[in-house]
Amino acid sequence: MRIGELSERTGVSRRLLRYYEEQGLIVSERCANGYRAYDERFVDRVLQIRGLLDAGLPTRVIKQILPCLDKPRNIVFSEATPEMIATLEAELDRMNQRVACLTRNRDAIAEYLREVRAHAAV
Structure with a gap:
């Protein structure tokens, strides 16, 4: 293409x-x-x-x-310098923090939607 x-x-x-x-x-x-x-x-x-x-x-x-x-x-593995390993470890930690934050936000929005829908159905 x-x-x-x-x-x-x-x-x-x-x-x-x-x-x-x-x-x-x-x-x-x-x-x-x-x-x-x-x-x-x-x-x-x-x-x-x-x-x-x-x-x-x-x-x-x-x-x-x-x-x-x-x-x-x-x-x-031959190109995996200590600097690169440290960078990847830091990025992995940062990504895990972002995933945890996104998961919390997703769960909060889902709960809010459940409540809104339940209230609207009444």
């Missing part, structure tokens, strides 16, 4: 897709006319990258953990 379709399917701008390619997060092939062509698997990959970026991970860390996101998994 061309960059425009990848952009539409992921909601990520063409400019960001080119940046992801520059950072080695995704790859494209060049068609005879010079257009970029992306494999179907990059739809999910771009969505994963967006999620990791939204969670606060820098692209240099994302590039190192991308092999862990594929199946079959090919995890590379």
